[in-house]
Amino acid sequence: xxxxxxxxxxxxxxxxxxxxxxxxxxxxxxxxxxxxxxxxxxxxxxxxxxxxxxxxxxxxxxxxxxxxxxxxxxxxxxxxxxxxxxxxxxxxxxxxxxxxxxxxxxxxxxxx
Amino acid sequence: xxxxxxxxxxxxxxxxxxxxxxxxxxxxxxxxxxxxxxxxxxxxxxxxxxxxxxxxxxxxxxxxxxxxxxxxxxxxxxxxxxxxxxxxxxxxxxxxxxxxxxxxxxxxxxxxxx
Numbered sequence: 001x002x003x004x005x006x007x008x009x010x011x012x013x014x015x016x017x018x019x020x021x022x023x024x025x026x027x028x029x030x031x032x033x034x035x036x037x038x039x040x041x042x043x044x045x046x047x048x049x050x051x052x053x054x055x056x057x058x059x060x061x062x063x064x065x066x067x068x069x070x071x072x073x074x075x076x077x078x079x080x081x082x083x084x085x086x087x088x089x090x091x092x093x094x095x096x097x098x099x100x101x102x103x104x105x106x107x108x109x110x111x112x
Numbered sequence: 113x114x115x116x117x118x119x120x121x122x123x124x125x126x127x128x129x130x131x132x133x134x135x136x137x138x139x140x141x142x143x144x145x146x147x148x149x150x151x152x153x154x155x156x157x158x159x160x161x162x163x164x165x166x167x168x169x170x171x172x173x174x175x176x177x178x179x180x181x182x183x184x185x186x187x188x189x190x191x192x193x194x195x196x197x198x199x200x201x202x203x204x205x206x207x208x209x210x211x212x213x214x215x216x217x218x219x220x221x222x223x224x225x226x
Contacts, residue, residue, distance in 0.1 A: 034214065043114065043202050043217030044155070087155075099145055099168050100215060102155035 004088045009107040012082075018075040020106050022088030025069040031092045033064060034100065035073045037084040044087065044102070047073065078110045115139065116218035118203050124224045130191040133221045137184055137205030143167070144186040145206070145215065146178055150199035161186055193225045 005023040012018040024033065034049040048055055048062045050071075055062045061074040075082055087105040091098060115138035125131055137144050146158040157170035161180035172178075175193075180186045190197060200222050204215040 036214075038155075041200060041220070041222075043116075043204070043219050044215075046214030046216065049214060099157045099160050099170065101157060102147075104154055 004090055004103055006086075006088050006103065006106045008104065009109070011109050011111055012075075012078045014080060014110050014112050015077055018073075018078040018082065018108060018110070020073040020075075020086050020088075020108065021070065022073070023070045024088070024090045027068050027090050028092065031090045033062065033068075033071050034089040034091060035060070035062065036087045036089065036100075036102075037082075038087070038105075039081075039084040047086075078108075080110050080112060082108065083110045084108060114216050114218060116203060116205050116216050118201075118218035118221050120221060121219065122222050122224075124226060125193060127193055127195060127225055129193050129225075130189065131193065131223065133188040133190070133201050133203075133223075135186045135188070135203030135205075135218060137186070137203075138216050141205035141207055141216070142184065143206045144180055144184070145204045146172075146186070146188050147202040147204065148199050149202065149220075150196075153199075155202070158188070190223070195225050198223055198225045 032049050032051050035047040036044045038044045050062045064071045085105040085107050087102050117136040119134045142163045144161045148156045158172040159178050160168040164180050175191050178188045200220045202220045204217040206215045
């Protein structure tokens with residue numbers, strides 16, 4: 001699976017949009033971009049995933065560049081409860097359902 | 113409640129002992145994954161089972177073993193425990209391949225080896 005690069009930490013003011021970047025310049029055509037987050041020692045939580053089109057759900061939006069070498073997770077109105085470590089993972093959906101490999105992620109601090 | 117149940121939530125044991133961690137996947141999920149998270153290592157993939165069969169292995173020590181039973185629950189066995197095995201152990205489950213909407217993680221078992 002392709003490697004991802006994320007900033008180690010970011011701050012965001014409460015109520016503002018949080019934009020978390022991820023670089024995945026070696027992504028292959030069959031690899032998806034997944035985002036998870038982990039709130040202080042809880043189990044990681046799935047947020048969203050996409051292949052090449054932008055995706056939106058009730059939690060967030062995922063913007064993938066046309067060349068697919070980078071993406072941005074957008075939390076439209078960050079709250080204090082969004083303070084967490086956010087992981088960007090690139091992975092192919094193979095028949096074997098290969099495991100997710102987590103990197104160090106971005107520690108997002110939402111500030112009141 | 114994520115639907116993935118892990119027991120026990122906390123476990124304190126002595127070095128050299130053996131413990132068993134249990135995971136019940138979300139209803140309908142056939143794949144189970146085990147992860148270890150220690151302070152200095154982040155989330156490390158240990159092992160995956162799919163419908164009772166081992167599917168993938170990560171950085172799992174020989175002192176550790178796992179299995180998935182016919183009712184799809186899984187157990188992670190840790191033996192000859194060392195201080196460095198103290199960590200959070202997470203189980204996750206997912207639906208069958210081809211319908212991958214992400215993993216669902218349990219709340220973890222915090223293991224403390226003293």
